[in-house]
Amino acid sequence: MTTLLLADHDQHTLSDATARALTAASATGGTVHLLVAGHNIGAVAEAAAKLSGVGTVLVADDPALAHGLAEPVAATILEHAGDYDTIVAPATATGKDVLPRIAARLDVMQISDVTRIVAPDTFERPIYAGNAVETVKTSDKIRVLTVRTSAFSPAEAGDTPAEIKTVTVPQTSWRARFEEEIVTKSDRPDLSSAKIVISGGRALGSADRFRDTLGPLAERLNAAIGASRAAVDAGYAPNDLQVGQTGKVVAPDLYIALGISGAIQHLAGMKDSKIIVAINKDEDAPIFQIADYGLVGDLFQIVPEFEKALG
Amino acid sequence: MKTILVPVKMVLDANVRPRVRADETGVDLTGMRLSINPFCEIAVEEAVRLKEAGHAEDIVVVSIGPAKAQDTLRQALAMGADRALHIQTDDSPEPLAIAKLLRAVVEQEKPDLVILGKQAVDDDCNQTGQMLASLLDWPQATFASTVSVDGDRLRVTREIDAGLQILSLPLPAVITTDLRLNEPRHCALPNIMKARKKPLTVTSPSDYGVDTTRRLTILSVRPPAGRKAGIRVSSAAELVGDLRQAGVL
Numbered sequence: 001m002t003t004l005l006l007a008d009h010d011q012h013t014l015s016d017a018t019a020r021a022l023t024a025a026s027a028t029g030g031t032v033h034l035l036v037a038g039h040n041i042g043a044v045a046e047a048a049a050k051l052s053g054v055g056t057v058l059v060a061d062d063p064a065l066a067h068g069l070a071e072p073v074a075a076t077i078l079e080h081a082g083d084y085d086t087i088v089a090p091a092t093a094t095g096k097d098v099l100p101r102i103a104a105r106l107d108v109m110q111i112s113d114v115t116r117i118v119a120p121d122t123f124e125r126p127i128y129a130g131n132a133v134e135t136v137k138t139s140d141k142i143r144v145l146t147v148r149t150s151a152f153s154p155a156e157a158g159d160t161p162a163e164i165k166t167v168t169v170p171q172t173s174w175r176a177r178f179e180e181e182i183v184t185k186s187d188r189p190d191l192s193s194a195k196i197v198i199s200g201g202r203a204l205g206s207a208d209r210f211r212d213t214l215g216p217l218a219e220r221l222n223a224a225i226g227a228s229r230a231a232v233d234a235g236y237a238p239n240d241l242q243v244g245q246t247g248k249v250v251a252p253d254l255y256i257a258l259g260i261s262g263a264i265q266h267l268a269g270m271k272d273s274k275i276i277v278a279i280n281k282d283e284d285a286p287i288f289q290i291a292d293y294g295l296v297g298d299l300f301q302i303v304p305e306f307e308k309a310l311g
Numbered sequence: 312m313k314t315i316l317v318p319v320k321m322v323l324d325a326n327v328r329p330r331v332r333a334d335e336t337g338v339d340l341t342g343m344r345l346s347i348n349p350f351c352e353i354a355v356e357e358a359v360r361l362k363e364a365g366h367a368e369d370i371v372v373v374s375i376g377p378a379k380a381q382d383t384l385r386q387a388l389a390m391g392a393d394r395a396l397h398i399q400t401d402d403s404p405e406p407l408a409i410a411k412l413l414r415a416v417v418e419q420e421k422p423d424l425v426i427l428g429k430q431a432v433d434d435d436c437n438q439t440g441q442m443l444a445s446l447l448d449w450p451q452a453t454f455a456s457t458v459s460v461d462g463d464r465l466r467v468t469r470e471i472d473a474g475l476q477i478l479s480l481p482l483p484a485v486i487t488t489d490l491r492l493n494e495p496r497h498c499a500l501p502n503i504m505k506a507r508k509k510p511l512t513v514t515s516p517s518d519y520g521v522d523t524t525r526r527l528t529i530l531s532v533r534p535p536a537g538r539k540a541g542i543r544v545s546s547a548a549e550l551v552g553d554l555r556q557a558g559v560l
Contacts (some may be wrong), residue, residue: 011475017366065493067476070441070451084414093471095451099408100441109407109526113438122530127434128329132338134529136389152527176381176480179466183474196559221560233491238455239470246350248472254559271538275559277550292541305547310560 001030001120003054004168006077006089006098007048011038011066014047016193019088019154022053024147026155028086031055034162035080037073037169039066045164052158062169067178068094074101075170082107084142085119091146091249092192101145108140114273115151129245129268146293149192150272184238191241194224198256199270202230203259203281203299210236213303214258224252226270228260244269245254258299262287279303312423312482314369318413319351321376321383323348333385335531338433341548347513350428351391353488356425356495359391359456364476369393373418375409377401382512387499388506395511400523404516406434408523410442415519417447422483424465429454429487440487450480454489 005025020036025032032053036045037060045051045059058080074092078289081087089095091113103110115133116124119127122137123145191197198218204210210231218225222291227237229244242297243250245268255273260266262278262285270276271290278291288294323329324344332339347355372387373396374380384395398412398469430437442464444451452467459466461479469476470489478508480486498506516523554560 012495028354061474068476070444070453080471093454096437097441097451100438101445101451102527103438104407104410104442104445107407108356109405110436110438110442110529111527112438126535127532128338129325129432129435130535132328132331132532133535134532136527138527139493140526175484176452176478178476179479180477181474182472195469204372221335227541238474239491245432254554272534275554276337276538276541277554288541290538290541292538293550293553294543294545295543295545295547302547309551 001086002084003028003030003032003086003088004077004081004084005032005035007034007044008090008092008093008094009036009038009041009044011041012043014044014189015092016154017090017092017149018048019051021088021147022051022155022184023116023118023152025088026053028088029120032305033058033084035077035267037065037076038068039063049161049164050157051155053155054158054162056110057162058167059164060169061168065169069174069176069178070101071174071176072095072169073098077102077124078105079170080167084143086143086270088145090149095146099144102289103144104249106142106144108142108144109138109146110146111136111138112235113148114145114271117146122138129264130271131264141180150249171173183304184240188218189222189224191248192250196221196250197226197250197273198223199226199228199260200231200235200237200258201260202226202234204236204248207236213300217303217307220307228266234272236259239306257287257291258303260287261285262290314371314420314422315361315367316417316420316422316426317354317358317372317387317424317425318371318439319355319372319374319387319443320348320385320428320431321345321374321380322431324347324351326434331532331534337476337529337532342504347386348428348431350430352426352495353490353492354426355387356493357391357488360459362391365423371396371422373398373413374400374402375400375516384511385491385506386498388509388511389503390496393509394522395509397511398512398516400516402496403524404523404524405527406436406442407526408521409439410446411521412516412519413443414446415521425480427485427487429489440485444485447485449483449485451485452478452480453487456487456489456491458486458492462477499554511526527559
């Protein structure tokens with residue numbers, strides 16, 4: 001049995017999501033091959049080869065793959081899919097974009113956002129914004145899955161680096177054309193894998209106040225910053241900070257929700273955090289129902305007091 | 312472009328807390344409010360805006376579901392779609408089967424653009440649009456937060472993990488919608504009344520020669536692990552003390 005795992009990276013660095021998806025891929029049984037698709041990705045391939053549980057690293061290096069577009073990445077995987085009985089990707093934006101194209105071409109169902117591998121053909125996954133967990137068994141001979149990375153711990157470094165092999169990339173004219181990327185550069189830890197996340201809601205009131213209130217505290221705690229949908233919609237934070245059912249799903253050791261009411265869709269993105277702290281002016285805010293520690297009050301007073309108490 | 316096809320799904324209303332049946336067979340929908348999937352509603356709105364801006368002539372909405380799915384189609388017609396197709400089934404087909412049915416509809420209707428919601432808020436699969444694009448061998452732009460017409464191409468901004476990505480796609484293409492693409496209009500009564508006169512055709516999956524047999528067997532549906540009730544603290548200082556003791560600070 002062999003599993004193919006699509007690595008997640010930004011062309012320079014292998015992401016933490018890959019190491020977590022690798023833990024899941026290894027649980028499907030059999031050898032795991034890690035496919036690194038991109039352009040000028042030698043360093044990413046070498047990092048991938050160092051992970052424990054990788055049988056071989058396959059490198060697909062081509063200008064067409066430079067931005068992770070679905071058509072060329074899916075076509076590359078399909079060119080080499082014949083050898084594998086399980087195809088896995090982390091449920092990142094790329095994984096979600098690419099993998100269903102493969103499942104459809106192979107005429108198999110995809111199982112999205114897997115949180116537990118029960119057996120090579122049986123998986124647990126959240127539905128209804130995580131308000132229910134379904135266990136499904138597939139009858140398809142080839143299993144195609146995306147993995148919810150917050151549900152798996154990252155694979156560690158292995159003893160011997162895996163072999164790195166180059167694989168071909170289909171040469172054709174692709175229809176979708178990359179134009180531009182607008183990415184938020186930050187020194188903060190990555191939201192999807194940070195140990196501490198501080199999230200702000202619409203109560204922050206403005207982009208400046210959002211940044212000025214959460215920034216120093218996040219800096220102090222070496223935390224990532226997240227946001228509710230309402231805060232992003234209002235323009236207080238960029239879209240890539242959104243935590244929720246259809247945004248990022250996080251499970252840090254500590255999640256501090258500032259001025260977030262706790263809509264079902266937000267909870268879906270953070271309710272598996274180890275410890276949840278809620279700070280809100282409204283004592284009836286639903287978030288208090290799942291918070292381990294709740295503090296009712298004005299966040300603009302409480303945050304400075306919190307920083308002071310940190311010393 | 313001439314025709315835009317918008318598939319829509321009826322789901323448990325997104326504001327209703329789902330109740331898991333005690334026998335672990337699924338979520339209980341009896342007597343619960345069912346509504347258009349929020350992302351599908353955004354897709355309908357985007358199609359209507361493209362038509363209002365003069366970029367399209369004809370909007371066809373399609374839903375694959377039970378009799379009640381017609382309510383969702385009527386709402387889409389009230390928002391400004393022109394024709395509706397109801398592929399009636401009580402089976403809840405999987406995304407793969409839905410994509411195959413939609414491919415058959417595309418072959419009939421020959422749209423230049425298919426816009427779908429990125430995921431249904433009940434099964435949270437996030438697959439149908441991408442599967443359809445693959446079956447049709449069309450380009451795709453998923454998680455769209457803006458769509459603009461650029462000559463004979465579409466310029467689409469996508470919400471990705473690191474921020475935003477802008478793609479240019481030729482037609483025909485598949486787009487899936489993200490939350491911030493637009494805010495759907497509420498339907499005024501006159502439009503709801505007018506919608507009753509718009510054509511709504513009913514067919515069934517067997518009319519398209521598509522096998523909708525499920526590939527996945529649902530072994531169980533259970534509530535998620537619960538969290539123990541927490542405590543209220545009365546000050547930031549107390550909170551810091553507690554978090555230090557808990558070992559997270």
